Amino acid sequence: MADSTAVPRENSPSISGGQLLRGFVDAFDSVQAQLKSGITQAVVPLTQINLLGPEGAGILKKHLEDATNSRFSLTVNAIANSVILMPIGPMPPKPSVTAQGVASAGKPSKGSNPKVPRPPNAFIIYRKDWHARVVAENPGLHNNAISVIIGRQWRAESETVRAAYTRRAEDMKEQHAIANPGYQYQPRKPSEKKKRMTKNKLAKLAAKAQENGIIDGSIAQQTLPDDFDPVAMLDQQLGACAANQPMEVSSFGNVPAAQPLTLNPTTEPFVLTFESNTQDYRGLAESLAEFNATHSYPNGPCENNSAIGAQPIANGQWLENVVQHDLPGVGFYLPDSEYPQNQDNGFASEQCNETQDHDPLVELARTAALEWEFDDFIDFNGEANTTRGRVDGQSGVQDLNSLLTQDNEADNSASAMQAT
DNA sequence: ACGCCTTTGAAGTTT
DNA sequence: AAACTTCAAAGGCGT
Numbered sequence: 001m002a003d004s005t006a007v008p009r010e011n012s013p014s015i016s017g018g019q020l021l022r023g024f025v026d027a028f029d030s031v032q033a034q035l036k037s038g039i040t041q042a043v044v045p046l047t048q049i050n051l052l053g054p055e056g057a058g059i060l061k062k063h064l065e066d067a068t069n070s071r072f073s074l075t076v077n078a079i080a081n082s083v084i085l086m087p088i089g090p091m092p093p094k095p096s097v098t099a100q101g102v103a104s105a106g107k108p109s110k111g112s113n114p115k116v117p118r119p120p121n122a123f124i125i126y127r128k129d130w131h132a133r134v135v136a137e138n139p140g141l142h143n144n145a146i147s148v149i150i151g152r153q154w155r156a157e158s159e160t161v162r163a164a165y166t167r168r169a170e171d172m173k174e175q176h177a178i179a180n181p182g183y184q185y186q187p188r189k190p191s192e193k194k195k196r197m198t199k200n201k202l203a204k205l206a207a208k209a210q211e212n213g214i215i216d217g218s219i220a221q222q223t224l225p226d227d228f229d230p231v232a233m234l235d236q237q238l239g240a241c242a243a244n245q246p247m248e249v250s251s252f253g254n255v256p257a258a259q260p261l262t263l264n265p266t267t268e269p270f271v272l273t274f275e276s277n278t279q280d281y282r283g284l285a286e287s288l289a290e291f292n293a294t295h296s297y298p299n300g301p302c303e304n305n306s307a308i309g310a311q312p313i314a315n316g317q318w319l320e321n322v323v324q325h326d327l328p329g330v331g332f333y334l335p336d337s338e339y340p341q342n343q344d345n346g347f348a349s350e351q352c353n354e355t356q357d358h359d360p361l362v363e364l365a366r367t368a369a370l371e372w373e374f375d376d377f378i379d380f381n382g383e384a385n386t387t388r389g390r391v392d393g394q395s396g397v398q399d400l401n402s403l404l405t406q407d408n409e410a411d412n413s414a415s416a417m418q419a420t
Numbered sequence: 421a422c423g424c425c426t427t428t429g430a431a432g433t434t435t
Numbered sequence: 436a437a438a439c440t441t442c443a444a445a446g447g448c449g450t
Contacts, residue, residue, distance in 0.1 A: 118443040123428035128444055135445090143446045147427035154428070169429085185431055187441035 031085055042085040043133065061085065086164055116183055119176035122165035126154055 031042040061072050072085050120128070127150045134146050141149075154162070177183065 118430080118441095120443055121429040124443055124445095127427070131445060142425090142448090143444095144426040146445075147425085149427090151427040166429095173430090185442080187432055189433075189440085 044083045044085065046083060048083075084161070086168075116180050118185055119173040120169060122162065122169040123151075123154055125168055125172070126150065126157075126162075126165045 027044050027048050030048075031044060034042040127147065130150050130153065131146060134149055135141065138146070138149075
């Protein structure tokens with residue numbers, strides 16, 4: 001059952017102020033370095049975000065927004081086990097600082113070349129953002145295999161992430177239209193498309209097609225139309241044939257194991273609870289209530305509008321609604337009673353490293369438990385209230401800020417705070 | 421030097 | 436209207 005009443009934590013959090021401070025500075029430095037290098041999004045490992053907790057992640061986002069004068073979204077990528085900080089909408093022009101950092105799309109001054117490339121679609125932007133990372137993780141991997149990996153990752157991505165990229169694509173299309181007035185996409189006709197096809201390759205294709213029963217020899221004896229294009233025909237038919245075959249991605253080499261965003265609904269049913277005592281999050285609470293109303297849970301619907309009980313059956317739909325830390329100060333937790341793995345010690349830190357055989361959503365639930373620990377930690381320095389799962393975002397923010405200014409004394413103050 | 425390959429999606433073309 | 440085609444990015448490979 002989804003009980004949201006106060007239950008005191010048995011264990012004290014295992015994070016010191018020094019660790020927290022260092023984690024925040026490291027994460028912020030990393031994000032800044034990534035963005036300065038021209039990448040349009042910054043990726044922070046989930047482990048680092050776990051250290052910061054929701055408030056810290058919110059502060060990280062806010063510092064980033066202040067530094068760049070742009071809004072950022074903060075989303076979880078379960079497959080990459082990372083949190084992605086991505087600008088929402090176009091980056092504002094900053095001529096006095098880094099004009100070169102603007103995306104290269106639509107640059108008009110390329111000599112006298114009139115060719116204007118198409119604006120990228122959402123997936124192309126996504127692929128560009130992820131290409132370097134996938135290459136780094138899979139050295140020597142062929143680009144085609146990289147496309148397969150990123151394509152699979154894109155399909156497993158939450159609707160929120162894909163929508164964010166769609167917005168970016170729309171923004172870039174608008175900028176493209178402004179930079180190229182009168183531009184219109186003019187694809188060549190198939191007959192105009194250049195073909196590089198040697199006799200040898202054509203023979204191989206024909207042999208393969210005939211072997212698969214796609215065409216037979218009689219086709220050559222038919223009266224052929226003037227625009228008959230055997231190469232295009234073979235391309236198309238072989239392509240269609242290949243599309244029906246299961247793709248053996250593992251044959252591409254060092255490809256990370258597939259981690260589809262699915263959970264078996266019959267195993268490990270749990271309730272993930274969300275609460276906020278801050279009025280700012282009423283909209284989120286309402287959306288969660290809507291989510292509650294349209295989904296079924298093993299323990300019945302949630303009666304509280306400010307709480308969500310989510311059964312992880314729908315490909316990360318709750319990931320979209322809950323685990324996305326778009327709002328600073330939002331906390332969520334996994335009650336021990338609903339999470340058997342936590343019952344021995346009441347704390348999920350040990351299990352959190354065992355990522356090999358677990359579904360990413362389950363792992364995220366564990367990190368959610370970790371974050372709640374952090375919330376608890378924050379609250380101890382503020383009001384000694386701590387209704388279970390209730391997060392006082394404001395006091396958390398203030399505490400972290402004071403930690404940041406206290407610098408070297410953070411460790412001392414942290415040990416004092418850890419007293420339960 | 422430049423098309424092909426591989427992915428998704430937008431947009432134009434053909435049926 | 437549906438089906439089909441090109442082309443955006445990436446970079447190694449083949450011609």
